[in-house]
Amino acid sequence: MPNPSRVLVAGVDVGSECVKAVVLGEDRSILGRSLILAAGYFGQRAREALESALDDAQQPSEALAAVGVTGFGARNAELPKARTLIDSSCHARGAFHYFPEPLTVVDIGGRSPSVIQVDAEGLRLGTRGPRKCAVGIGTFLEFAARHLDVHPTRLMELASAADRPVPISSYCSVYGESEILEALRAGATREQIALGCMHSVAERILELGPLTPPVAISGGVMEYFPGVAAALEHKCGLPVRVVPEPIQTAALGAALLVLDQPAATASVG
C-alpha cells in the first residue's frame, strides 16, 4: 500500500546512453526503479525516468524529499529538489552500499571508464579516469555489435561461443572499429572478435593503473556484457565482484548521498 507520509529520496543517473532512476525509502530499501534510453533527450528523459521510477514505487512525486542527479547529462536535467552530484562519488557510494569496506570500484559506462578508490566510510580516495579517448566503454561495444551484425544485447552470447579472443588493442574507438574490420577481413570469426572486444575493454581498464583488491565493477556495460568481468578477472588475476544491478549503481549512490547528507559537501551544483 502506498503511504504518502513516508519520506522518500530519488537518484537519477543521466548517462550518455541510458537514463536510470531509483526511488529509495528512509530505510534505504529500493522501492522503485526505471531505465530508459537517453537518445540525446537528456532533460526530457531524466524527467520521464524519475516519473517512471515513482510509478514503479507507487508513490506520488510530492513524497520526494530530495533528488540526487548525476551522469553525463546531469546539467540538462531540471528536476525539483535536485542536487547535482559528481559521477564517481555516486558510483563509490552505490557500490559501497553492497560492499561496505575499503574498495576499488571499476565503473564502465557508456562514455568513459574510471577506477575509483573508496575508503572505509564509502567516500572517495581518488579517481583514475581515461587518459585517452577510450575503447573501454559501452559505446564501443555497441559499435562493435553493428560490425558483427548482431544486436548489442547478443554480443555476449556471441562471445561465449568463442574459442579464443582476437586482440583488439587501439585506445581510440575509431581505430578500434577499423581493427574489427581488418580482423574480419583476415578471417577471424565473429565469436572471436566479440570476445576480443570484451578483453579489449578489460585491457583499457588495466591501463589506467593497477587495481587494489577487493575489486567491484559497476556501470551499464556490466549489465549487458558481463563477459567483461570475466575478462578483467582473467587479466588482473584478482577476484572481481559485480555490484548487484550494476547499471543502477550511480542512481542508487546519488539517492543514498542525498539521504546521507541532506546538505553537504558532495554537491557541485
Next chain:
Amino acid sequence: MRIVVVGAGALGGLIGAQLSEAGEDVVLVEINKARVKLLTETGLFIAAGAQGERCVKIRVVSGVEDLPLADLVFLSVKSYQTGSAIQSVGAVIGPETRVLSMQNGIGNTEVLAELLGEERVLCGITYHSIQHTGPNRIRYRVGIKPIQIAPYRGEVTPEVEAIGEIFNRAGLPTNVVANIDHAVWQKLLHNAVVNPVSALTGLTCREMLDDEALQHFMRGCCKEIVSVMRARGVPIVDEEDPYRPVVGSQRALGKNRPSMWQDLARGFPTEVDALNGAVVKEAERLGLEAPLNWGLVRFIKSREEQVLRRRRRAAQTIAQAKESQPTAQTAAQPMRKDRLGGMPDGRVPLECAPKLKELMHSHYLDLQAATQDPARRVVWCSGLGPVELLRALGLTPYFPENHAALIGASRQGSTFIRRALAAGFSPNANSAMTSDIGAFLAHESPLVSVHDIAGPPRPDALVYSTNYSDTLRHWFEWYSSAFDAPVLGLHPPPILGEVEQLDVDGAVQQILRAVRGLEERFSLRLDIDRLGEVVGLSSRAATLYAMCLDLSNQVPSPWTYFDMLVHLAPMVLLRGTPQAVEYYRILLAELESRVNQGQAAVPGERFRFYWEGPPIWCGLRSLSTLFLNRGVAVVGSTYSRIFALQGLDAKNPIESMARTYLGIFPNRSNGTKAAILTAELQRLGVDAVVYHDGRTSQKHSSVRYGLQHRVQQTTGLPFLVLEADTHDTRVFSMEQLELQLEDFIELTALHAAREARAGAEPEGATGSATPKGT
C-alpha cells in the same frame, strides 16, 4: 545579556557569532568600514574542523554612539590597539560593565585596569585555533582546553560566574577561575617562542621543526622564558623538558604559519611587545636576563618598520599611477552577490589592467610606425630569445608567439589551424605555430580588431632561440622563406642538471654569432654599454615581476594564474625597456595593497591549485570561471614563472644573458624540473597540482615523462592530469575537461577534510596547548 564585541576579526567574529546564535544581544564593533559592510550583507561563514559551513547573521557597526550601556564588552583587537579600542567604545562602558580581554600576551589587562579601574576588568584565555579562509569566512578548531575567565583582581563574583555560564550555553566550554596568570604564561611560552621565529624566517612550523639550528635557538628562548616563569612561581607543564610541549604545538600547527608572520606579510604591526617584550620586562623586574628575547623584539621591530615603510610606498605609487592616468582610472568593480548564500561572485579586476591595455596598444602602434618608417628595422624574436641584443642595436622586435597566444585566447585557433593543415602541416605539429601560420595564410590577425593596425609587420630578419621550444626553429624558418628574410638561430645546449660553465660558454658563442649576423645584415655595431643598460632594465623588470609572483603565496592570494597570463605580457613584449620596469612597479604596488587589505582574487578562497604545463589559451575563460565558482585560486604556474628571469647582470650582459636564457624551466632535465617544482609548490602552499598534457606541446608537457609521480613523492600533493591543447579546440573536449576538474575539486575537498581530521588527533596525543591566532 547586552554584549559588545570590539574587533570583528577571527576571534571576535567567532565569539560574537556563537553568543549571538545562543540568543544574546550581541553587537560587533569594527573600524574597517568595508568589513562592516561585507559582514552585514553576507553574514559570517563559519566552519568547524572538517564539518560543513554555516552562515551566521551578525550585527556589525562601525561606532557605538547609538548603543545603550553594555553588560559585557569583549575585547578582541590586537594588543597594540588595546588602549585606543577601549577608548572608542567608552560610551557603552558603565559602572556595572565588565570588560573581558582574551588577547594574546601580557600587559593588555594592565592597560585596561589603568583606564577603567581594576574591578571592571576580566582576563581570559582561549586555545581555539581560528583562521580566516576568506574575507567573510573563518574555520576553527576547538581548543583542547576550555576557555578560562578570571577577575583581574579579587574574588570570583556571581556576575563573573554568569558570564561563564553564557559562554557555556553558547557552545564555548568555559571555566571561571580565580587566577589565570599561570595559564597566560604557559600559553605565552608557545607564542613567544614560535611566532617571532616563524615571522622572521618565513618558515612554516613544519619547516622550523626540520631545522636543527633554529630548534637550538628556540630552545634557548624557551629556557629564558621558563626561568622567568619559575621566578614568578608559574608551574611548568613539562618539568623534565619544558621545550617538549612547544615542539608538540609546532607539530600540531604543521604547515601553518603563526599570526605574527601574517601580520608582517600584510603590513601590520605585530604583538611582539605583549609577548617577547613582556618577557624582557618581567625578566628585568625579577633581576633575570633574557637576551635572546630582547634580540627577537629588536629584529621584529625592524621588520615592522620595513613593512610599514613598504606599505606607505605602495600607497604612494598607486596614488601617483592614478594621477598620471586620469583616463585609465577605473575603480575595481564592486563584487556582485549571487542569490545563494550571499557568496561574492566575479573576479575583481586589477586596477592597473587599463594601464596594461594602453601599454600594449602603444606597443603595437609603435610597431606599425616602425614598419612605415624606412629608417627602422623590424626583427621577429622568440618570446625567450635574446631581445636585449635587438634593443641595444636599435632594432624593433615583434613576437609571433604573443600573436599566437592572442589567437588562442580569442578561440580562433582551430579556424586558422585548418589553413595550415591545408598548406601541409600535420595536426600533430605545435598548434601555436599552426594557428599563427594559418592566420598569416588567411590574411587575418586579431591585431587588426584589437589594436587597429594592419597586422603583423614584415620582418627584416628573424631571431629565435630553441631554449623554449624546438618548434621555434620550424616556425621561424617557415616565415624566413615566406618573407625571404634571413633567420638567425640560437641553439643553446639543453641543460641536464646544474648550468655548467661549459654550457654557458657554448651559449655565449651562439649569442656572439647572432650579434655578428645582425651587425652584418644591418651594418650596425653593438655598443656593449648600451647592451648593459638594456640588460639592466630587463633585470629590473624581471625582479619586480618575480616579486609580484611571490605575493601569490599569501592567503588569500591577491591574484591568480589567469591574471598572470594577462599581466606577463610586458615581460615578453617590453623586456629591456623602462616602460616594463615602470609597469611592474605599479602592479607590485597594487598587489601589495591587495595583500594589506586581505583582498582575495578568488573571494572565499577554499583551495589553492598550481598549474603545470602550457596554458590552455583556447579555454582560459571557461577554466577561470570554473575555478572561481568553485572557490579555487590557481596561485601559480611554471609558464608564468619562466618569465621571472633570474641572473641578468648589466655589468656582464652577454654572459649573464647566456646563462639566464639557458637555465629556463623548459630547457632543464626532468629531475631538475621536479626539484624546481617541489620548491615552488611548497613556497606557494598549494593543495593540489593540475598538469596539462598539451597534445601538440611536446616540450612543455613534462607530465609525459612522469614528472607528476616524482613530485608527488616529494610533496604528497594530489594531482590531476588533463589532456587538452593550447590552441586546437578540436583535439579535446572542453566539457570533459570541466567534468574532470569538478571531480578533482571535490576529491581535494574530501582529502582536506580527511587531513583536518587526522591533524586533530596527534594534537590531542601530544597534550600540548595550541596557541590561538595561527
